[in-house]
Amino acid sequence: DVQLTEFGGGSVQDGGSLRLSCVGNGVSFGRSNIGWYRQVPGGDCDKVAQIKNDGEIWYHYSVKGRFTISLDGPERTLYLQMNNLNPDDTAVYYCALEGGWPRECRAQGYGYWGQGVQVTVSS
Numbered sequence: 001d002v003q004l005t006e007f008g009g010g011s012v013q014d015g016g017s018l019r020l021s022c023v024g025n026g027v028s029f030g031r032s033n034i035g036w037y038r039q040v041p042g043g044d045c046d047k048v049a050q051i052k053n054d055g056e057i058w059y060h061y062s063v064k065g066r067f068t069i070s071l072d073g074p075e076r077t078l079y080l081q082m083n084n085l086n087p088d089d090t091a092v093y094y095c096a097l098e099g100g101w102p103r104e105c106r107a108q109g110y111g112y113w114g115q116g117v118q119v120t121v122s123s
Contacts (some may be wrong), residue, residue, distance in 0.1 A: 009117030
């Protein structure tokens with residue numbers, strides 16, 4: 001079965017940095033749209049950053065200039081480098097091999113999703 005696993009969540013102070021990574025078993029990143037999403041309790045599943053299958057990169061306006069999405073390494077690990085974090089970035093973050101953009105992250109029928117990692121930014 002396809003599995004995506006995220007690493008690198010944690011707690012930082014306002015202005016700090018974290019790097020999330022995502023590895024897949026049974027899939028190859030780069031052939032489909034891949035991205036990072038985040039969700040807070042009671043909130044929508046927000047798309048944070050995306051690499052489209054044609055290589056185009058998209059960022060949510062709130063993270064432009066602060067976050068960088070990339071594929072790197074021989075295993076084609078998906079990364080999200082997050083700099084200058086602020087408390088509004090606090091959320092559970094998910095990587096996804098996209099099959100659509102659901103209201104709830106990890107909803108069935110919307111591709112493949114990692115388990116999620118908590119990112120907490122303290123003021």
